[in-house]
Amino acid sequence: MNQPLAYIHPEAKIAHNVVVEPFSTIYKNVEIGEGTWIGPNVTIMEGARIGKNCKIFPGAVISSVPQDLKFAGEDTTAVIGDNTVVRECVTISRGTIDKMRTVVGNNCLIMSYAHIAHDCIIGNNCILVNAVQLGGHVEMGDYAIIGGSSAAHQFVKIGAHAMVSGGSLIRKDVPPYVKAAREPLTYAGINSIGLRRRGFSSEQINDIQHVYRLLFMSGLNYTEALDKIELELAPSKERDEILNFVRNSGRGIIKSYFAKDAN
Incomplete structure (x- = not known):
């Protein structure tokens, strides 16, 4: 016009x-x-x-x-x-x-x-x-x-379907499917509400939760946790996306609020 x-x-x-x-x-x-x-x-x-x-x-x-x-x-x-x-x-x-x-x-x-x-x-x-x-x-x-x-x-890299709280300082990579909050920025669970809204099944959401329990709450360091995830959990698009994201992180990923000293 x-x-x-x-x-x-x-x-x-x-x-x-x-x-x-x-x-x-x-x-x-x-x-x-x-x-x-x-x-x-x-x-x-x-x-x-x-x-x-x-x-x-x-x-x-x-x-x-x-x-x-x-x-x-x-x-x-x-x-x-x-x-x-x-x-x-x-x-x-x-x-x-x-x-x-x-x-x-x-x-x-x-x-x-x-x-x-x-x-x-x-x-x-x-x-x-x-x-x-x-x-x-x-x-x-x-x-x-x-x-x-x-x-x-x-x-910094922020993974697909991740949700970062307002007022955050994002210094580390935020993996896919998670919620990130607090200062310093930490893992605060998975973005289950957002995933449901976008058509993820309960089984997919449970599988994602299982991956992050092992990664952030098992007491293992990240290398050990990734190996355990790959060994124990069946391959899936979501599992493999998380594994690839963490392994290819240039700045390192955020830590867990629940296990801050584990890694």
Whole structure:
């Protein structure tokens, strides 16, 4: 839609039924898919790739230059999937030479004042509540939720279906399917309510609970617990996802509140 009070660079690729409200600025090298709404006073900078049926609310800045002193002007992108909502004053930086892109998946809700730094990879159906701050290179699995005013250290990974309490300082990796809370951030059970809402069976939920009892509450160190899980529990998608996540954790995973001195 041609909006005379907005600036749209002539080289930007905007689908025919995109709505751009007054006083928004869209730079060149931008692509925006069908049905997307760009609210007033939005800034969409070079390298933005925004999908279909998204909603970008006032004050948001998409694909800004990374806040990384190593950034040397490389041609990178910030990708937002379909049906994602970006609320007021959210900032999303484009990538650096590390991954060459920052990604927010489909059907996500990024609430007001959140920041997603360069090279973050956010899965589908994720929620960042108000004022969540993600450092560079953070990764979130599908359906992960981070409570408001939380801050994630760079390179942290948060597993699929995990739920992190508001006001958290996320310094370690958070495995899939868990709830994480308290300070320092610790394991606080599995996200059973969220899993039920998403169609996980009672058997699947029980199997996930069994894995985490061995990992966090058995008194074994993580290496011993992982070996015991692999030996005693039948293979499953969920079991294997947890094993792979813990074994490949770069920063180490959060500990258990119930067995803080076990590892």
